[in-house]
Structures are given as C-alpha cells and as structure tokens.
Amino acid sequence: MAEIVAAIGVPHTPGFPELVARLGPNCEVARLFAEVERHLAAVQPDVLVIFDSDHLSTFFYNNLPTFCIGAADQTAGPNDHTKMPHYNIGVNSALAKKIRGYGIGAGFDLSLSEEFEIDHSIMVPLHFVTPRMNIPIVPIFINGLSPPLPAARRCFDLGEVVRRAIESWPGNMRVAILASGSFSLEIGGPRISHGKRSGVPDPGWASSVLKRLEKAEVNELLNEATNDRLLKAGNIGGELLNWIAMLGVIGRHRPRFIEPQIDHGHAYAVWRWD
Amino acid sequence: MAEIVAAIGVPHTPGFPELVARLGPNCEVARLFAEVERHLAAVQPDVLVIFDSDHLSTFFYNNLPTFCIGAADQTAGPNDHTKMPHYNIGVNSALAKKIRGYGIGAGFDLSLSEEFEIDHSIMVPLHFVTPRMNIPIVPIFINGLSPPLPAARRCFDLGEVVRRAIESWPGNMRVAILASGSFSLEIGGPRISHGKRSGVPDPGWASSVLKRLEKAEVNELLNEATNDRLLKAGNIGGELLNWIAMLGVIGRHRPRFIEPQIDHGHAYAVWRWD
Amino acid sequence: MMTIYAVNKVCYRILREPAFRSDLAVDPIAALSSEPLSEIERDLLITGEVGRLYELGAHPFLLSHLSRFGLFGLTDLVYSERIRAVGSGTENHTGGLPS
Amino acid sequence: MMTIYAVNKVCYRILREPAFRSDLAVDPIAALSSEPLSEIERDLLITGEVGRLYELGAHPFLLSHLSRFGLFGLTDLVYSERIRAVGSGTENHTGGLPS
Numbered sequence A, B: 001m002a003e004i005v006a007a008i009g010v011p012h013t014p015g016f017p018e019l020v021a022r023l024g025p026n027c028e029v030a031r032l033f034a035e036v037e038r039h040l041a042a043v044q045p046d047v048l049v050i051f052d053s054d055h056l057s058t059f060f061y062n063n064l065p066t067f068c069i070g071a072a073d074q075t076a077g078p079n080d081h082t083k084m085p086h087y088n089i090g091v092n093s094a095l096a097k098k099i100r101g102y103g104i105g106a107g108f109d110l111s112l113s114e115e116f117e118i119d120h121s122i123m124v125p126l127h128f129v130t131p132r133m134n135i136p137i138v139p140i141f142i143n144g145l146s147p148p149l150p151a152a153r154r155c156f157d158l159g160e161v162v163r164r165a166i167e168s169w170p171g172n173m174r175v176a177i178l179a180s181g182s183f184s185l186e187i188g189g190p191r192i193s194h195g196k197r198s199g200v201p202d203p204g205w206a207s208s209v210l211k212r213l214e215k216a217e218v219n220e221l222l223n224e225a226t227n228d229r230l231l232k233a234g235n236i237g238g239e240l241l242n243w244i245a246m247l248g249v250i251g252r253h254r255p256r257f258i259e260p261q262i263d264h265g266h267a268y269a270v271w272r273w274d
Numbered sequence C, D: 001m002m003t004i005y006a007v008n009k010v011c012y013r014i015l016r017e018p019a020f021r022s023d024l025a026v027d028p029i030a031a032l033s034s035e036p037l038s039e040i041e042r043d044l045l046i047t048g049e050v051g052r053l054y055e056l057g058a059h060p061f062l063l064s065h066l067s068r069f070g071l072f073g074l075t076d077l078v079y080s081e082r083i084r085a086v087g088s089g090t091e092n093h094t095g096g097l098p099s
C-alpha cells in the first residue's frame, strides 16, 4: 500500500528562479526553498501529488475545469514565458487515473487531462524542491483564479478522497504532497502596487492563515476561507485552496517547519510525521 | 421566478435527419419527434436546458470534463460530419452561468465552456423539436461515454441543483428540459451488428428503463443504473445519465407521453404538469 | 510507458481535421509520422487492426471513425468483423481506467 | 449580447502565440481584425484602457499580459495607474459570474 510520507506548501513567484540565480544560495528565498528541499529529500518520495491552480496558461474559458487531474505520462513547462529553465517532468499517469476514478466514485466531478503543459505555478516549486526533475508528479488542478471558486470545504474533502485513493494503491509507494500558492496576492487588478504588476493587499490575512496552519486549526480555517474572504485577500487569494486540499490529505498535523514571507503574502511549510 | 414547464427525452441517432428527409413525415421517427415537438411548442418555453453527452467531438482527453456547462452566447453544429443541416443556435449564457455558480456553491465541480460547438447529440434533437432554432439553449454536458462515468445518483443530484438554480432565477422565464440519449447502444465496439457501426446489445435493459420511467420508479432506476449496468447495455449506455439528470430536475412524475423504439434501444418521452 | 492517448488523438483528428483525413487517405505512413505513436500503435493503425487497438484501450466510438471515413482499408464490414472478434465484456477502454 | 470572452481570449493568445503577439506589436488594428470583439472592446484594447476592460469583466491576470509584453502602449507604470484608478472591491471579472 502506498504511504503518504510528507507534505509541503510553497509559493511559486515567477521571479524567484531569476532572483536566486542572481543573489545566490544565501538569499532568503534560496534558504527557505533549500529547507523545504532538504525535508523532501529526507522522506525519499517516489511521487509528488501537487495541488495547483493554473493561471489561465494551460486551461482557458473554452473549457475551464473546477478540478482536473493531469494523467499524461509526461509534461513540460513552464508554458507561460517565465524566466527560468524549461523542464520535462514525468507524470505518474497510473496513480493519476486511480485518484480520478476513486474521486469520481466518491462524487467528485473531476476533469481528466492526458495532454497538457504546466505554467510557473508548478515549475517554480519543482525547480527548487526537486531540481533534478527525477520525481514524477500527479498534478491536481483546482480553479483558484476564476470565480466562482470551489468552496474551501469542498477542496478539503477532495484532499481526503485523494488520501483514500492513494492509500488504496496496491503497490509500495512513498507519496509526498505539494501545495502551491499564495495567501494574499493581487495580479493585474486594482490593488497592485504602483508601477508593478502585482501587490499584496492583505498581509493580515496571510498572517492569520499562517497562525491557523501553525496551530493546525483546520476547521477554523475552513470556516474563514469563504470565496469572499479569499478574494478580499487578492484576485489570486484562491490559491489558498491548494493548501487546504493538501490539509485534507494529511489531516490535522502541526507543521514541522513553517516560515512566512508576509510582505509577499505567502509561506513555506513542511509537514512530516517520521 | 423562472418556471420549469416541461421535460422531454429523445434519442439523437445521427441517421434520423436523413431518414426522415427520405421517408417523409409519416414514418415512425418523424411521427414520434412530431409528437414531442407538439408538446414542447404547447408549453412555449423561453429556454431549453439540455442534458447531453458529447461524443468526443467537442471535448477530448486533453481536457475531458465530467460535468460542463456551455455558457457562450451562441453555438453551432453539428461539428461531427453528421448528414444534416448546419445550424447556429443561441445560448442563454446568463442562465448557464447562474446554474454553474449555483452548482459550484452546492459542491458540483462543473467545468465552464464559453466557446464550443456541438455534435449530433444536441443538433439532431433540435432539428426535430425546435426546427426554427428559435429557442436558446443551455447545454449541460455529462460524461456518458468515457468510463469512469459519474454515478447515477450524482447526476440525479445535479439535476436537483439545476432545478433550484432555475427556480432562483429572478425574472420570468419558462424553462423546458431536454435529455438526449439512448438506453442501450454500442458503437464501434465488439457488440455492434455485423457489417454495421452500431448495435443494440441489451434491448431488455431498454425495456426495463422504459417501465421505470413510465411508473416514475426513480429510486429503483437510480439503484439499478450502476456504471457496470450502463456499460453492459453498450459502450454508449451511459447516455441514460442525461435522462436521470433530467429526472433530478423534474422529480417524480409519470410521463404524459412515452413511446419506445426498443429495437433501437431508445425512447421518446414528454413530462408535463399543465 | 505507453498510453493509448496518441491513438485516440489520431481518431479525434480524423473527425475534426479534414486536411489530416485526406493526408491519411493519400499516404497514411507519412501522415502518421508526426504523431507520437508507439511502433505497435502505428502498425496497428496502418493495418486497420481495430480489434487490437480496442484491446489496448482505444475508445471504440473514436475507432469507428476509421471505417466511417474508410481509412486504413477499413469498410464497415471489415471493421465489424475485426471488432466483433474481440471478446466483449471488459470495458476498460479510454482515458479513465476504473479504479 | 456581449460577453468579455473575446477580450480574455486575445490576452490568452498573447501569452500563448508568439506570432500573434508580434503581429499585435506591429499593427494592432490589423491583428485584432479577425477577433470577434465588439467595437467597444476593440477600442479599449487598442487604447490600452485596462481599467475599463477590468470593469467589463476581463480577468486581471490575463489583462496583465498586455503590459508584461508592452502592448497597446502599456508599461507597468501606465497599466498600474489605470487599473488602480478602478474602484476595487467587486470581483465579478471572468467567465464565472457569482450567482
């Protein structure tokens, strides 16, 4: 049976690969990602199940899924002109289809993608936490950018079903979970900073989310994280749903490591129980 | 408030437009569709909400939805080389988005399509029941062809949510429901007839479904219509899910008109309560 | 690893892309050369072995486009004979393997 | 009826299609002529009126591609001034109108 060995939550700021290339391994971003990478390497995962919100790079309004599982045998990215290396990465399509079938049986109306590329929101995290691109992924896309968003509770429940699907996998497999996204972020909307393309409208919300995560106050977070609240934290605030789905997989645990960058509206975290 | 004024269920055999053009208005298919058309005209619908399964014509495995609502302002079809006239048809995108938003709020993970064409499975019914193409539609796509299919109960529940969404529409609007599909049909698989591209592997199931519909034995039908049972009736047997979703909208009513073509594995039916 | 996705996609493109369809009619090997098919998949397509493609998981509705458009030497008669020779029963075609 | 879909699609194509992007840089009016934009939408794009496009429902992340690629005379500075002039609050951009 497959085992869930760890979970991590990280941001995916598109400028970070370039920033770290310029500033070197001692800058804050490099150190935070290195800490997460160290934990992830320690648990030796065979596969990385990723909760992510596409940024209207891969999916568009001609067929925009609420939930979609990527089940190709491989994918590549970034497909959105992010300044970073271009990578190919394997996908565990068998596990992906297993999760999708299990989810549909449990009443989750998951789309399926057997051919897709991915944008910075997956590629930036992988660039830092599995830089050799040697761990196959299963991307689970959650609509976090185009309201109406799925409810926080729905995403948490999806995570629970993903856990049960993984645990029903017949073979031995060490599975780590990755949640990608910010807590407070505005891109291209009225609350961006002057002269920039982004802004952090609600660092207070990011701090509050951080505390909930630190204390494993999952129910409180689910109650607070309404669609309205998420969008008040920025038009990208729905990315928190990826973290919430990840919590659904792992249940109520305090993180072993968690460190915010509140001025960025995001955080880095690791959950382990070994 | 919008009112649901009738529901109809029909097949969409791609050869029917040509057949009726050749045989004229007195052939069985023409008479059956004419009866449905008469009922539909009598209730004067403003909009037609359609439960349909795309035949891998519009959607493909690069992004295959389980449930998807079409919310363009218009669409066109057929897009699958069916021998019939090509039509443009209006879509009530406001109602479509209302239903989608309501559905997502109720925990249904609906995809959204704002640009799409449609295949024979919608165009054949419209060709016969609204031949002037003057009634805008809201297509709700249910994956009925690519296992794993959504559960029958899930589709029924979707129908119930669609009803509540329609009833919450602020303006006056007369809404009719259309379910498109067969009960037993195999296309391209091992159980097709010799020398043909299709077959009806399970007319007994079609008869049994017909009786359930006649008697409004909805729960019994939901219990019987497992994924396995539907696929035993043919690789297209999942189209029954469209009828089941339609039953979710209208609830437990006996049809005012129902007539099978058991050798085709399908039926024509009308529900009215005026 | 091999999925059957590339075969399904060829069938889908046959339906949706008239130019691809006519290229296939003229020179199937050349028209398929750009597709990421495995060698087995390509050979089975070229020889119209729809029964084997079905067994490998190709969707039968998509496969039926091959005889509908008369490609790879398939008529409705030949198609039906080959597909009917497959033991029916399991329905594990398509992208969505039952769990 | 007008949806904002065509505007969103232009922004999406700007991200995904380098040829479209460079056509727009050279002759925006010609490059947009094939798109099913309303006259208002087209004029707002050509003049880089991202605030108005946002108010009409275009997705802000998609709109941000316009200044990212320096189209329609938009720099990050001009873009931010125009979008920040919009009263924030309502978030009814995008395809999915809240019910």
Ligand SMILES: [Fe+3]
Binding pocket: A012, A055, A121, A181, A182, A236, A239
């Ligand atoms: Fe993001």
Ligand SMILES: [Fe+3]
Binding pocket: B012, B055, B121, B181, B182, B236, B239
């Ligand atoms: Fe059909």
